[in-house]
Amino acid sequence: MTSDSLQLGHAAEQAAAQFLRAAGQRIIACNYRCPLGEIDLISLDRDTLCFIEVKASRGPACHPEDRVNATKQRQIRKVAQAFLARYPRYQSTPLRFDVVAVEFDECKQPHITYYPDAF
Numbered sequence: 863m864t865s866d867s868l869q870l871g872h873a874a875e876q877a878a879a880q881f882l883r884a885a886g887q888r889i890i891a892c893n894y895r896c897p898l899g900e901i902d903l904i905s906l907d908r909d910t911l912c913f914i915e916v917k918a919s920r921g922p923a924c925h926p927e928d929r930v931n932a933t934k935q936r937q938i939r940k941v942a943q944a945f946l947a948r949y950p951r952y953q954s955t956p957l958r959f960d961v962v963a964v965e966f967d968e969c970k971q972p973h974i975t976y977y978p979d980a981f
Contacts, residue, residue, distance in 0.1 A: 874918030874964035875902055877972035881962065885976075887912065896944040899937045903962075904945065911957040912978075913942045918964045927963040927977060935959070935981045 879889050882905055891904040903914040915938055917926035938959060946953050961980040965973045 870918050870920070870966070871916070873966070873970075874962075874972065875916050877964050877974060878914070878916045878962040879903055881974045881976065882914070891945075894941070894945060896941055896948070898944050899941045901938060901941050901945070906955075907978075909956060911952050911955045912960050913938060913945075913957065914960045914962055915980075916962045916964060918966065920966050924965075925963065926965065927961050927975065927980070930961050930980065 875892065879892065882903065883889060885907075887905040887907045889903060889905045892902070894901045894904055901913050902916040903912075905912045905914060915930050915934065917929050919926040942957070942959070958979045959981050961977040963975040963977070965975075967973060
């Protein structure tokens with residue numbers, strides 16, 4: 863990944879976390895990593911544990927959420943299982959997998975589309 867791509871991803875994750883907090887979710891982990899991979903954000907939405915993939919793009923020509931394909935979904939599920947094994951207090955908590963698409967306009971302003979229970 864280029865430095866520019868990393869900066870875009872970081873800005874998107876920050877915008878997504880701010881959006882989710884404003885919607886009442888409590889972020890419990892950012893960039894959770896384990897040997898199986900990474901999950902961008904993990905939050906609690908009331909009593910539901912949410913594993914959230916954030917995808918970013920510049921401009922409306924691309925739909926970043928389309929990049930959360932079946933392979934990526936499998937990888938996120940594996941990392942979620944690792945998280946639950948490490949933090950057993952969440953094992954009986956309802957869970958879901960969400961996607962946040964962040965599109966930056968020419969003024970670098972984020973436009974967010976949220977897909978709860980995306981897969």
